[in-house]
Amino acid sequence: MSDRGRVLFWRLLILVVLVGAWEWLTGIKAISKTPGLYWIDPFFISRPSVIVKRFAYLASGEVRLSIWAMALSTVQSTLWGFVVGVSTGFAAGLGLGRHDRLARVFEPYIIAFNSLPRIALVPLVTMIFGFGLLAKIVLAWTIVFFIVFFNTFQGARSVDADLIHSARFLGASERQVVRTVIVPSALAWTFAALTPSVSFALIGVVVGEFLGGESGGGLGYLIIQSLGTLNAADMMVALLTLGVIGIVMALGIKQVERRLLRWRPEYRKGP
Amino acid sequence: MSFEVADQEFVAIVGPSGCGKSTILNMLGGLVTPSAGAIEVDGGPVTDVPRKVGYVFQKDTVFPWRTVRRNVALGLEYRGVRGTELETRVREGVRLAGLEGFEDAFPATLSGGMRQRVALMRTLVVNPEILLMDEPFGALDTHTKLSLHAELLTLWEARHQTVVFVTHDLSEAITLADRVIVMTRRPGRIKLVHDVPIPRPRDVIKLRETEEYAHEYSVMWHVLGEELGAPGGVQGDMRTGAGSRLVSGHPQSAPGARPSLQ
Numbered sequence: 001m002s003d004r005g006r007v008l009f010w011r012l013l014i015l016v017v018l019v020g021a022w023e024w025l026t027g028i029k030a031i032s033k034t035p036g037l038y039w040i041d042p043f044f045i046s047r048p049s050v051i052v053k054r055f056a057y058l059a060s061g062e063v064r065l066s067i068w069a070m071a072l073s074t075v076q077s078t079l080w081g082f083v084v085g086v087s088t089g090f091a092a093g094l095g096l097g098r099h100d101r102l103a104r105v106f107e108p109y110i111i112a113f114n115s116l117p118r119i120a121l122v123p124l125v126t127m128i129f130g131f132g133l134l135a136k137i138v139l140a141w142t143i144v145f146f147i148v149f150f151n152t153f154q155g156a157r158s159v160d161a162d163l164i165h166s167a168r169f170l171g172a173s174e175r176q177v178v179r180t181v182i183v184p185s186a187l188a189w190t191f192a193a194l195t196p197s198v199s200f201a202l203i204g205v206v207v208g209e210f211l212g213g214e215s216g217g218g219l220g221y222l223i224i225q226s227l228g229t230l231n232a233a234d235m236m237v238a239l240l241t242l243g244v245i246g247i248v249m250a251l252g253i254k255q256v257e258r259r260l261l262r263w264r265p266e267y268r269k270g271p
Numbered sequence: 272m273s274f275e276v277a278d279q280e281f282v283a284i285v286g287p288s289g290c291g292k293s294t295i296l297n298m299l300g301g302l303v304t305p306s307a308g309a310i311e312v313d314g315g316p317v318t319d320v321p322r323k324v325g326y327v328f329q330k331d332t333v334f335p336w337r338t339v340r341r342n343v344a345l346g347l348e349y350r351g352v353r354g355t356e357l358e359t360r361v362r363e364g365v366r367l368a369g370l371e372g373f374e375d376a377f378p379a380t381l382s383g384g385m386r387q388r389v390a391l392m393r394t395l396v397v398n399p400e401i402l403l404m405d406e407p408f409g410a411l412d413t414h415t416k417l418s419l420h421a422e423l424l425t426l427w428e429a430r431h432q433t434v435v436f437v438t439h440d441l442s443e444a445i446t447l448a449d450r451v452i453v454m455t456r457r458p459g460r461i462k463l464v465h466d467v468p469i470p471r472p473r474d475v476i477k478l479r480e481t482e483e484y485a486h487e488y489s490v491m492w493h494v495l496g497e498e499l500g501a502p503g504g505v506q507g508d509m510r511t512g513a514g515s516r517l518v519s520g521h522p523q524s525a526p527g528a529r530p531s532l533q
Binding site: 160162163165166167168169170171172173176180181184185261262263264265 | 346350393
């Protein structure tokens with residue numbers, strides 16, 4: 001068996017064992033014939049078979065707000081928050097990274113805002129932007145912006161001075177130095193921030209959806225609704241869907257990264 | 272200290288580490304402003320990075336995110352050269368540097384010698400009149416170094432740029448230069464200015480077996496050895512050779528008068 005095959009085999013085995021144990025342990029009673037006493041109570045964590053059934057139901061046309069619509073809403077807000085956060089964070093990081101005085105002026109404000117727990121902003125953001133898509137995007141943005149900003153800032157500061165000098169000796173104008181030296185060197189740092197940024201964008205969006213109600217839709221709404229009805233299976237459906245969304249987005253970023261940073265030795269080989 | 276470099280002349284500056292060889296080059300390139308004294312190129316003072324000057328660093332300054340081809344193209348792109356002219360000149364540069372077949376390789380896949388070839392060709396492809404080289408082959412092994420010496424000389428014979436080449440390797444200086452400036456230990460002063468009368472074109476390998484080479488080497492090694500060994504060795508300026516093109520230090524200062532160039 002090839003190395004990749006072996007890894008794949010173990011991954012699948014772990015999945016089968018975990019799901020099997022889950023299904024089995026939530027099915028056997030601790031004391032026979034006594035109702036409600038399980039080894040592990042499916043009331044709290046549900047069972048794989050029930051979750052699949054609920055998923056099929058939520059995915060069908062019978063419900064007003066299907067799991068697809070909710071997932072789409074979550075993905076949409078996450079992507080928007082991610083894109084807006086990355087672009088503004090990159091621009092700000094590049095700008096302040098190359099202008100020392102400006103960076104010193106803004107430093108206390110940036111640190112103060114960044115140390116604010118972002119969850120504390122949720123009610124305020126909801127008050128300003130309402131319960132819809134916009135509030136979720138803004139929440140994701142407030143988190144992603146700073147992650148990308150700090151990394152790009154560091155990257156823009158640590159550009160090799162000799163690379164800038166050699167560009168100038170080759171006749172580069174200030175703009176050309178930025179385009180051909182500073183942006184590409186900073187990008188390597190920015191990319192390091194992208195994978196965590198996706199997870200944090202998801203956090204922002206889901207927290208927004210907790211408060212957002214049905215008009216905001218999304219998987220966070222399903223989670224909160226399931227809490228109201230004490231429905232562990234629906235909650236699990238939402239969580240598993242979120243997990244899948246997270247994995248797909250992270251893999252997507254890896255692909256973009258592999259393409260744009262293909263000059264780095266660590267990206268020259270396959271996965 | 273004061274010295275002049277003539278148009279189309281190849282001058283090497285040799286000296287112990289920390290004597291300020293690189294600083295002189297940085298001043299010539301406009302990267303460092305002298306605290307006293309004057310640097311003049313073509314009779315005018317150096318205030319910024321001059322456009323006609325090419326600079327090859329000791330450190331690897333090939334852009335890692337650009338392929339060989341796009342590294343060589345950099346200077347031309349900056350100057351707005353586009354289309355077929357860009358393509359032709361880049362292809363010619365890649366060929367001259369002996370990098371055919373590696374056009375689309377990223378620097379991380381190349382050896383140190385090949386990367387330095389890219390750096391050299393990237394500088395030469397825009398035809399600088401003056402070439403400043405700061406120990407460009409310092410990090411390479413002897414074999415690679417010799418083959419790059421041969422290539423540099425071939426390229427130089429073709430265009431005769433004015434070259435100031437900083438090195439701590441005396442044999443490198445003798446192999447390449449018309450004139451060698453030997454510097455004292457810190458604080459750096461000119462210890463000896465010596466013409467290298469070895470005829471061109473030179474064969475970098477055979478050269479080393481000639482008597483002339485051995486003679487030049489022993490003369491300068493003796494002088495340089497005083498700097499490496501005895502503390503507070505003899506300090507004094509000697510000047511030979513003359514030129515008009517590129518002036519460093521006080522142009523008006525007489526030999527023997529030593530304005531500081533720290």
